[in-house]
Amino acid sequence: MFAAPGRAREHYGALHGALQTLSRPDFEERCSARDHAFRDQGITFSFSGEERPFPLDLVPRVLGGDEWKTIEAGVRQRVRTLEAFLADVYGPGEILGAGVVPRTLVMTSSHYHRSVWGVTSRNGVRVHVAGIDLVRGADGRFRVLEDNLRTPSGVSYVVENRTAMTHVFPELFASHRVRQVSDYPARLLEALRVSAPAVGEPTIVVLTPGVHNAAYFEHSFLARRMGVELVEGRDLVCHGNSVFMRTTAGERRVDVVYRRIDDDFLDPLQFRPDSTLGCPGIVNAARAGNVTIANAAGNGVADDKAIYPFVPAMMRFYLGEEPILPNVDTFRLENPDERAWALERLDRLVFKPVDGSGGYGIVIGPQASEPVLEELRHKIVADPRGWIAQEPVALSTSPTYTGDGMRARHVDLRPFAVNDGNDVWVLPGGLTRVALPAGSLIVNSSQGGGSKDTWVLADESDRSGARGGFGTDADPAESRPRSVVAAAAARPPTDAPQATQASQQ
Amino acid sequence: MLSRIAESLYWVGRYCERAEDTARLLDVYYHLLLEERGIDEVAASRGILEVMGVDLEQLPDEPDATTVTDLLAWDPSSTGSIASSLRGAWENARGAREAISSEMWETLNSTYRAIAPGSVRASGPAQHRFFAWVRDRAATLAGLADSTLSRDDGWHFLALGRSVERADMTTRLLSAHCGESLGPSRWTTLLRSCSAYEAYLRTYHRAVDASSAVEFLVLDRMFPRSVFHALSAAETCLVELDPRASRASNHGEARRLLGRKCSELAYLRVDDMLADLGREVESLQSTCARVHTAVADRYFPEAYTIEWSV
Numbered sequence: 001m002f003a004a005p006g007r008a009r010e011h012y013g014a015l016h017g018a019l020q021t022l023s024r025p026d027f028e029e030r031c032s033a034r035d036h037a038f039r040d041q042g043i044t045f046s047f048s049g050e051e052r053p054f055p056l057d058l059v060p061r062v063l064g065g066d067e068w069k070t071i072e073a074g075v076r077q078r079v080r081t082l083e084a085f086l087a088d089v090y091g092p093g094e095i096l097g098a099g100v101v102p103r104t105l106v107m108t109s110s111h112y113h114r115s116v117w118g119v120t121s122r123n124g125v126r127v128h129v130a131g132i133d134l135v136r137g138a139d140g141r142f143r144v145l146e147d148n149l150r151t152p153s154g155v156s157y158v159v160e161n162r163t164a165m166t167h168v169f170p171e172l173f174a175s176h177r178v179r180q181v182s183d184y185p186a187r188l189l190e191a192l193r194v195s196a197p198a199v200g201e202p203t204i205v206v207l208t209p210g211v212h213n214a215a216y217f218e219h220s221f222l223a224r225r226m227g228v229e230l231v232e233g234r235d236l237v238c239h240g241n242s243v244f245m246r247t248t249a250g251e252r253r254v255d256v257v258y259r260r261i262d263d264d265f266l267d268p269l270q271f272r273p274d275s276t277l278g279c280p281g282i283v284n285a286a287r288a289g290n291v292t293i294a295n296a297a298g299n300g301v302a303d304d305k306a307i308y309p310f311v312p313a314m315m316r317f318y319l320g321e322e323p324i325l326p327n328v329d330t331f332r333l334e335n336p337d338e339r340a341w342a343l344e345r346l347d348r349l350v351f352k353p354v355d356g357s358g359g360y361g362i363v364i365g366p367q368a369s370e371p372v373l374e375e376l377r378h379k380i381v382a383d384p385r386g387w388i389a390q391e392p393v394a395l396s397t398s399p400t401y402t403g404d405g406m407r408a409r410h411v412d413l414r415p416f417a418v419n420d421g422n423d424v425w426v427l428p429g430g431l432t433r434v435a436l437p438a439g440s441l442i443v444n445s446s447q448g449g450g451s452k453d454t455w456v457l458a459d460e461s462d463r464s465g466a467r468g469g470f471g472t473d474a475d476p477a478e479s480r481p482r483s484v485v486a487a488a489a490a491r492p493p494t495d496a497p498q499a500t501q502a503s504q505q
Numbered sequence: 506m507l508s509r510i511a512e513s514l515y516w517v518g519r520y521c522e523r524a525e526d527t528a529r530l531l532d533v534y535y536h537l538l539l540e541e542r543g544i545d546e547v548a549a550s551r552g553i554l555e556v557m558g559v560d561l562e563q564l565p566d567e568p569d570a571t572t573v574t575d576l577l578a579w580d581p582s583s584t585g586s587i588a589s590s591l592r593g594a595w596e597n598a599r600g601a602r603e604a605i606s607s608e609m610w611e612t613l614n615s616t617y618r619a620i621a622p623g624s625v626r627a628s629g630p631a632q633h634r635f636f637a638w639v640r641d642r643a644a645t646l647a648g649l650a651d652s653t654l655s656r657d658d659g660w661h662f663l664a665l666g667r668s669v670e671r672a673d674m675t676t677r678l679l680s681a682h683c684g685e686s687l688g689p690s691r692w693t694t695l696l697r698s699c700s701a702y703e704a705y706l707r708t709y710h711r712a713v714d715a716s717s718a719v720e721f722l723v724l725d726r727m728f729p730r731s732v733f734h735a736l737s738a739a740e741t742c743l744v745e746l747d748p749r750a751s752r753a754s755n756h757g758e759a760r761r762l763l764g765r766k767c768s769e770l771a772y773l774r775v776d777d778m779l780a781d782l783g784r785e786v787e788s789l790q791s792t793c794a795r796v797h798t799a800v801a802d803r804y805f806p807e808a809y810t811i812e813w814s815v
Contacts, residue, residue: 220603
C-alpha cells in the first residue's frame with residue numbers, strides 16, 4: 001500500500017484516507033458484521049474439523065490499471081500457451097518431437113493420462129477455467145508461481161468477498177471505481193455452452209463430490225448462479241456412450257459436465273477403480289463426442305510443477321512470444337547437476353512436490369527444522385522426478401487487520417481465466433490470499449490463510465489503455481514507459497510499511 | 506428435477522413442519538402443567554412421549570416435564586426432537602442449496618446454528634420464548650418458500666412433504682385422545698396444540714366437545730391443519746407433479762391412496778368416526794405411512810452403488 005513509510009502509493013491514496021478516519025472499535029464492528037453475514041449464508045470452510053466463516057480481511061488490495069493490464073495480458077498468454085501444449089501432447093506431440101519439452105518428462109507425469117489421448121471438445125477447449133497463481137517479488141514484478149488447470153477453486157470467494165465488502169464498507173466504494181466481478185458465472189456458463197457437443201440448447205451440470213467436500217460451497221454457488229443442476233456422481237448414469245442424470249421424470253441427457261472432481265475419481269473405468277464419487281463410463285462418452293468434460297481430463301500434465309520450467313519455452317514454440325509474466329527461478333531435481341547443487345542448499349531453497357496442490361508437502365528450507373530437511377533429502381534422492389526447488393520469493397505484503405491492529409502480511413494473487421475457445425477472459429480482480437500468521441509464506445486457506453477483496457480500478461485502466469499497452473513480443477520490462485520503470489525501481493520491495501521486517505527470513 | 510434434490514426438498518418440507526408442530530405441542534403441554542394444578546405430570550409426560558414415538562422402554566420410570574423437553578426439544582439424537590428435525594431440514598437443504606432460494610437457506614442455516622449442539626438451552630420461562638421462536642422461524646421459512654420459489658416440481662415436493670407431515674402429526678395428536686373419555690378441557694388442549702382453537706370457536710360458536718373437536722380436526726375442509734385439508738393438499742401436489750390425464754385409474758399408488766382416503770373422509774359421518782376413533786386414526790396413520798412409501802418408490806429411486814472387483 002505504501003511507497004514509503006506513511007506515504008501511500010498513488011492508487012491506494014483514497015483508500016488510505018478512508019481507513020484513516022475509522023476508529024478501532026468501528027473497524028471491529030465491521031468485522032463482526034462480516035462474520036455474522038458469512039455464517040448466516042453458510043460461507044464457511046472446515047478448518048481442523050471446525051466450520052469457520054471464510055476469513056476475509058477487510059482491507060482491500062488495490063491493483064492499479066497499469067499493473068492489471070500486465071497481469072491480464074500475461075494470464076491470457078499463459079492460458080493460450082498451456083491450451084496449445086495440452087492439444088499437442090494429447091495429439092500430434094510436435095513439441096516433444098522438437099525436443100523443446102522432454103518426452104520422458106511428459107510421459108512420467110502422474111497426471112498424463114493415455115486414456116484421454118485424442119479426446120477433445122467440440123471447440124477444442126481443454127482449459128475452460130484456469131487459476132494462475134502470481135506473486136509479486138522484491139523487484140515489484142508479478143511472477144507466475146504455479147498454474148492450476150484442473151479444478152481451480154476460490155472464485156466464489158472473489159464474488160462473495162465483494163458482496164460482503166459492499167455491505168460492510170459501502171463508503172469505500174463511493175471513492176473508487178472498482179471493476180465488477182459478479183459476471184463470472186455468466187461468462188463460465190457461456191464458455192461451457194459453446195463447448196457442448198451438439199448444436200442446440202445443451203444441458204449443463206456441475207459435478208460435485210458432495211456436501212462434505214471443502215469446496216462444496218463453491219460448487220453450489222456456481223450451480224446456483226449459472227442456473228444449472230448440481231449433481232453428484234450417483235445422480236449420473238452412462239449408457240450407449242451418453243451421460244444421463246436421474247430425474248423425477250426419468251433419465252435426462254447431459255451435454256456438458258463442469259466437474260469439480262479430480263481426474264482420479266472421475267471415472268472408475270479409467271482411473272481409480274475404487275472411486276464411488278464419479279460416473280463410470282463418462283470418459284468413453286467424452287471420447288465418443290457425446291459429452292464435454294470441463295475442465296478436460298488429463299490437464300494435470302500441464303500444471304505439473306516439473307513441466308512448469310518449460311512454459312516460457314512453450315510460449316516461444318507455440319506463440320513466438322516472450323513471457324509477459326516471468327516464472328520464478330526453478331531447479332529440476334531430475335537433472336543430476338541441479339540436484340547436487342540444490343541438495344547442498346536445502347536450507348536456502350523452497351521444495352515442492354510436482355503433483356501437489358493446496359500447499360501440501362511444500363518445504364520452505366529457511367524455516368524448516370533439521371529432521372524435516374533430512375527427510376526431504378531422502379525423498380528427493382529416492383524420487384527426483386517428484387520434486388522441484390525454487391529460490392524463495394520475498395512475497396510482497398499488504399496491510400492486514402490482525403488482533404494487534406494493522407500488520408504487514410504476505411499475499412499472493414490468483415486471477416481466474418475463462419476460455420470460450422475464441423477468447424481468454426480474465427476476471428478483473430481475482431483471489432488475493434493472505435498468510436495470516438506473522439512471517440508465514442503459506443497462503444492456502446487449508447493452512448490458515450485468509451483472503452482480501454481485490455480491486456482493479458476502472459478509471460486507471462482506461463488511462464493506461466490510452467497510453468498503449470505493453471508489447472507482447474519483447475521483454476515487458478523494456479517496453480514499459482520509462483516513468484513506470486522508474487517508479488518500480490524507486491519502490492521498496494513490498495507495498496507494506498514494515499518492508500524490512502516482513503522480508504522472508 | 507434430480508431425484509436426489511426432489512427427495513431433499515420433500516424432507517425439508519417434512520422436517521420443518523415437524524419442528525413447528527412439535528414446538529406448538531410442547532408449548533401447550535408446558536402451559537397445561539403450569540395451569541392445571543391437579544394434573545398427573547408423569548402420566549401426561551408419558552402420553553406425550555408415546556405420541557411422538559419415543560421408545561418408552563428407554564425412559565426413566567417417572568418421566569417429568571424436564572424429560573419431555575430434553576427429549577422432544579433439545580436432544581439431537583432423539584428422533585422427533587425439534588433439534589433433530591431442524592438438523593434434518595438443514596442437512597437436506599445443504600445438499601439442495603441451488604434448488605432453494607438464498608433467503609430460505611440463510612433462514613434455515615441461522616436457525617440451525619442457533620440450536621446446534623453447544624448452543625445455550627432455554628429453560629424456565631424462556632422455554633415459551635424458545636417454542637415461539639421455533640414457530641416464528643418455521644413461519645418465516647414457509648413464507649419465504651411461498652414468496653421466493655417458482656411453482657415448479659421442487660416446490661411441489663416441498664409442499665408434498667409438508668402436507669404429509671402435517672396430516673401425520675395431527676393424527677398422532679388425535680391418537681393420544683382415543684380410548685379415554687376426556688373432559689372438554691383436554692379437547693381444548695388438543696385444539697390448541699394444533700393452533701385450531703380460535704378457528705374452532707369462530708366456526709362452531711360453542712364450547713368444545715369430542716364430536717365437534719374431532720370433526721374440526723379431521724373433516725373440516727377449510728382449516729389448513731385438518732387431516733382432510735392436509736391430505737387434499739398432498740393430493741394436489743401429486744396431480745401437479747404428474748399432470749397427465751388418464752381415463753382409467755392409473756395415477757400411481759400414492760395418488761390412489763390419497764384420493765381414496767380423501768373421498769372416504771369427505772362422506773364420513775363424524776358419529777361413525779367417533780364410534781371407533783382408534784381404528785379410524787390407525788387407518789389414517791397407515792395411509793400417511795403408505796403414501797410416503799409410494800412417493801419414495803416412485804420418485805426417489807435409490808441409486809445403486811456399483812462395486813468393482815479388480
